[in-house]
Amino acid sequence: MYRYSRMLCLLLLGALAAPLAAAGEVTTYGAGLKSCRAYLDARDGNVGDAVDFVDWLGGYFSAVNRTSKHRNNILGLADLKVALERLDDNCRARPDLHFAEAAGLLVLGAKPGPATHVIEVTSYGSADKACYVFVEAREQKQPDFWAEFLHWLGGYLSGVNAMSLRTNNVLGDAQLADAVDWLDSFCGAHPVTPFGAAVEELIGASSGGRIAAITP
Secondary structure, three states, rough: HHHEEEHHHHHOOOOOOOOOOOOOOOOOOOOHHOOOOHHHHHOOHHHHHHHHHHHHHHHHHHHHHHOOOOOOOOOOOHHHHHHHHHHHHHHHHOOOOEHOOOOOEEEEEEEOOOOOOOOOOOOOOOHHOOOHHHHHHHHOOOOOHHHHHHHHHHHHHHHHHHHHHOOOOOOOOHHHHHHHHHHHHHHHHHHOOHHHHHHHHHHHHEEEEEEEOOOO
């Protein structure tokens, strides 16, 4: 079962794990590396492909809210649906932008509102799902369901890298596959922990730009 999951992991990560890592640039994963044109094509065509962007964006905005020193609800009174509508406009105006760049412009253009200083950090998508859901999705051979977590993870790490004042690559020399291995182990040991909290533990386990240990 684990061998199958590992092979499936490598197949899914093939589309997610090649980061943009040029010197001085923010390391970005997954759908964030695709063009605005690809996003618009997905929105206008294949619903399954569009979901990948939505999952990634949920992770990205969750990370922005968690990492920002000033605001923990960057969208204010809006939600992901409104954010997607704004992204549509940005991407139609500049179709050659990377999707992550368009999302970053949306963050820069966000206006403060009455909901931007809520007590708890606002999160989206897979953040609140329990770790055991992630583990079961892998063990039960559900690549589509499991991919939801991977796209969210790629967006979250991309968002942390974009917002952090300390690093532009929170995983350092580690690869996304290493991060997934760490999460497998952590979530197996902490099945009721929210997936978003598990990812925060992953980031906390990175020391000097490296994941401290594969086994939490």
